[in-house]
Amino acid sequence: MAMKKSSIWNSIADNTKYSVSISSISGVSYICNNGKRSLIERIFWIGMVICMIILAAWQGLSVYTHYKERPVIVTVDNAYFEWKFEFPTATICSVDLKPDSQLRTIIEKLNLKLNISRQLLGSEYADFINYLQDLAFKNYMSYHEYKEYSARIKREFLHPDQYMEVLDEVTLNIAETTGKPAINFPMKQVRPVLRVFTEWGPCMVANPNVSIYFTPKYFNSSNLYADYQPIVFTVNDLTSFLFQKPNSTKGVSHIYFHAPNEVMEIMDRKDTLPHQRFLTSKYEADVVQTSQNVLPLTVEQKNCRLPLDYGEEPLLHSPVYSYNLCKFECRIKIALKYCNCTPYYYRRLAHEPICNLSGLYCLSKYKTQLIYARDSSIECPNCLQNCDVYVFRGYETALPYTFLQTTLDTGIIFPNIVYIRNLVYSKIDLTGDLIFYKL
Numbered sequence: 001m002a003m004k005k006s007s008i009w010n011s012i013a014d015n016t017k018y019s020v021s022i023s024s025i026s027g028v029s030y031i032c033n034n035g036k037r038s039l040i041e042r043i044f045w046i047g048m049v050i051c052m053i054i055l056a057a058w059q060g061l062s063v064y065t066h067y068k069e070r071p072v073i074v075t076v077d078n079a080y081f082e083w084k085f086e087f088p089t090a091t092i093c094s095v096d097l098k099p100d101s102q103l104r105t106i107i108e109k110l111n112l113k114l115n116i117s118r119q120l121l122g123s124e125y126a127d128f129i130n131y132l133q134d135l136a137f138k139n140y141m142s143y144h145e146y147k148e149y150s151a152r153i154k155r156e157f158l159h160p161d162q163y164m165e166v167l168d169e170v171t172l173n174i175a176e177t178t179g180k181p182a183i184n185f186p187m188k189q190v191r192p193v194l195r196v197f198t199e200w201g202p203c204m205v206a207n208p209n210v211s212i213y214f215t216p217k218y219f220n221s222s223n224l225y226a227d228y229q230p231i232v233f234t235v236n237d238l239t240s241f242l243f244q245k246p247n248s249t250k251g252v253s254h255i256y257f258h259a260p261n262e263v264m265e266i267m268d269r270k271d272t273l274p275h276q277r278f279l280t281s282k283y284e285a286d287v288v289q290t291s292q293n294v295l296p297l298t299v300e301q302k303n304c305r306l307p308l309d310y311g312e313e314p315l316l317h318s319p320v321y322s323y324n325l326c327k328f329e330c331r332i333k334i335a336l337k338y339c340n341c342t343p344y345y346y347r348r349l350a351h352e353p354i355c356n357l358s359g360l361y362c363l364s365k366y367k368t369q370l371i372y373a374r375d376s377s378i379e380c381p382n383c384l385q386n387c388d389v390y391v392f393r394g395y396e397t398a399l400p401y402t403f404l405q406t407t408l409d410t411g412i413i414f415p416n417i418v419y420i421r422n423l424v425y426s427k428i429d430l431t432g433d434l435i436f437y438k439l
Contacts, residue, residue: 071301072294073424078417080235085287087231088257088392088412089211090183090241091196091264093203095137095251096172097129106169114162124157131157135357136167136201140266140371143364149357160354163344168195168216171202174245183243189231197345199266200254206241207231209260210307210322219347222319224308230260235414243273245406250275255408257283259390261307265324266371269394273408277400284413288389290421295387302421304387315381317347323386330373330380337378338366387421 077083097103107128111120120128131154138145148154158166173195174183183193183206196205196214205211212218212225233239245253253273256264273279290304299305299312307320317332318325328346335342339362341355342348355363369375373383392412 068301070303071297071423072303072421074288075420075422076417077420080414080416080418083418084232084234085285085414086260086390087189087207087233087239088241088283088285088390089208089230089260089262090206090243091198091203091211091256091258092174092206092243092253093198093200093256094172094174094245094253096253097132097136097170098172103129103170110166110169114158114166116157116162120157127155128157131155132166132170135163136171138360139200140363140367143360143367146357146361146364150361156357160341160344160356160359163354164197164216164219167197167202172251174204174243183241191228191231198264199343199345200264201345203264206243207260210320210325211260211263213318213320213347214263214345224319233412239412239414241408241410241412243408243410245273253406253408255410257392257394257410259386259388259392261386261388262322262390263324263328265327271394271397271408271410273406274400276403276406278403278407278409279398279400280409280411281394281397282411282413283392283394285415286389286391286393286419287415288387288419288421290387291423293423294421299384302387303384304421305384306387317349321386323383326381326383327373330375330378330383331370333378333380334366334369334373334375335363337375339363 098106104125107120107125110116134146134149135158149156174193191207193204193206194208194212194215196203196208196211197216197219198214205215207230208215208228209225209230213221218225241257243253243255252275254270255273256268256270258264258268271279271281290302290306294302295306299309305312305321307322309321315321315325315329317329332342332346332348332352335346335355336352339355339359341353341359341362343360343363344354348354353359363370366375373380
């Protein structure tokens with residue numbers, strides 16, 4: 001048995017020497033060619049071969065590390081006739097309560113349902129209307145005006161748990177207007193126009209997707225929404241957005257255009273539409289799309305996130321991901337740390353209290369940290385960009401002129417170029433490069 005094992009090892013050694021001696025790799029054949037090379041030469045070539053093996057291994061490891069960490073490159077595509085884009089979502093915030101003729105009936109119903117105060121339709125009516133306006137139409141920029149509520153000079157009529165229900169009832173809802181639709185979508189598409197709660201207060205959202213999770217129906221739900229998909233358009237489609245507001249309301253409206261996979265936040269650009277004015281504007285999209293071969297990669301490899309990245313830790317307060325939703329997470333942490341409450345328009349966990357107006361006044365002291373979602377004493381999440389990015393830039397806005405009905409006519413300009421996230425290294429490329437370096 002011992003002799004058999006010895007003969008096997010001798011055979012392996014002989015075959016190895018023979019293979020090395022006829023190898024075409026420079027230097028390897030010199031090692032085993034006993035008859036023609038001195039011991040010093042053979043030692044030299046052994047050292048050279050070892051050094052080259054180490055160098056090849058280092059280069060191969062560099063290629064593998066590059067594949068693991070940075071396999072994606074952003075390229076430019078100008079074949080516009082092949083593109084398809086998602087039509088923007090419009091978030092419309094009107095600084096309006098419903099007409100007074102409707103408010104009294106609504107407040108009477110709310111009074112019976114919520115048992116707020118028996119005097120709301122009497123001597124306290126005017127104070128209650130002012131309170132509703134303060135509650136609905138202020139934000140981080142103006143929370144300092146709640147000082148009188150914090151000092152008990154003005155009365156707070158509602159409990160924070162009632163804010164959303166009451167504001168949904170008393171603020172303007174363009175979906176309830178009669179006659180022709182308040183919003184005309186392109187290509188004769190039909191999409192819901194829904195109440196949504198934003199950092200600007202109660203608004204309406206048209207062509208929603210991610211924003212749907214801030215509607216009353218989905219606000220406290222983790223169920224995924226799939227009833228409507230965003231409108232898709234091509235270069236051959238006429239794309240304009242027409243919004244008309246009823247004349248019964250006289251406040252200004254702010255319209256925000258953003259990607260369907262994103263929500264509006266307080267720093268976004270807006271069009272401001274005064275009462276009984278006709279405003280025209282044009283928007284052009286800067287687009288970054290992600291190719292299908294990039295989607296299976298990890299978040300670290302893509303350096304971006306999808307609304308649903310299976311296997312990745314979700315946001316604490318949202319069932320889907322977006323860059324602005326991630327910023328909301330940081331703002332919630334800041335609000336909880338300094339004021340022990342969060343504004344009513346943020347999704348919350350069961351143990352997180354809602355700010356009353358005194359609490360919102362507390363937030364005004366930390367306006368800078370909240371707006372920029374940055375605080376050195378708080379560990380905020382690492383907010384990555386969305387993998388598919390649509391940034392709508394307003395580059396032309398005509399001065400509003402007097403018109404019978406408050407109207408906004410917006411044209412969406414098809415982009416000339418698109419940025420594509422592509423794989424610069426696939427597994428096949430990786431194998432080829434490793435073989436190349438070894439050779």
